[in-house]
Amino acid sequence: QKEVEQDPGPLSVPEGAIVSLNCTYSNSAFQYFMWYRQYSRKGPELLMYTYSSGNKEDGRFTAQVDKSSKYISLFIRDSQPSDSATYLCAMIETGANNLFFGTGTRLTVIP
Amino acid sequence: EAGVTQSPTHLIKTRGQQVTLRCSPISGHTSVYWYQQALGLGLQFLLWYDEGEERNRGNFPPRFSGRQFPNYSSELNVNALELEDSALYLCASSFGEQPQHFGDGTRLSIL
DSSP states (O other): OOSEEEOOOOEEEETTOOEEEEEEEOOTTEEEEEEEEEOTTSOOEEEEEEOSSEEEEETTEEEEEETTTTEEEEEESSOOGGGOEEEEEEEEETTOOOOEEOOOEEEEEEO | OOOOEEEOSEEEEOTTOOEEEEEEOOTTOOEEEEEEEETTTEEEEEEEEETTEEEEEOSOOTTEEEEEOTTSOEEEEEOSOOGGGOEEEEEEEESTTSOOEEOOOEEEEEO
16 A cells, blocks of 8 residues: 555546545654645646645645545635646655655646 | 756666766755656655755665765766666755755656
């Protein structure tokens, strides 16, 4: 079993839809949680960075962490064609520095 | 502010050859990380350098090595290249416990 599980999709939604992306994990030592967006032929771009359980909002993006269920989510409101990319969840243990990534979910927003 | 820069952007090598990839971190960042993104395998942690020292390495053979220079830039060396080394090699940098920011990678193809 991988330490971080993420549905690879692909996921296609119409423009304006709310998108929900999810990851589960098995390592209780993970304390920091990130979402990265990766466009084709580019490196991952940091979208959200959270530490504690709960919600964090930044514009159209909301990151949600539930440590008791070992489950994190990223919600995208009013999705745009420019949101079409691969979304990667990533996690890190306290005291460590190497990221553990999900396999990524490929999202397409259709105009 | 300049982001993480990597060179070269593309490389084609043959089996058995050696390759060196380069990374310049964001100004002020002291840690550099290397990841491999192979098709179907997701992003996997290779190496972490901080203040010129190797701090951690992932589950890769010793033919993957590197170093960090006094100006915090870094090199990744891969010896005795194998076909399965074909991948996108990503460098990331950070300062302290701040999140990692990635470059756009070097795409390595082994023939």
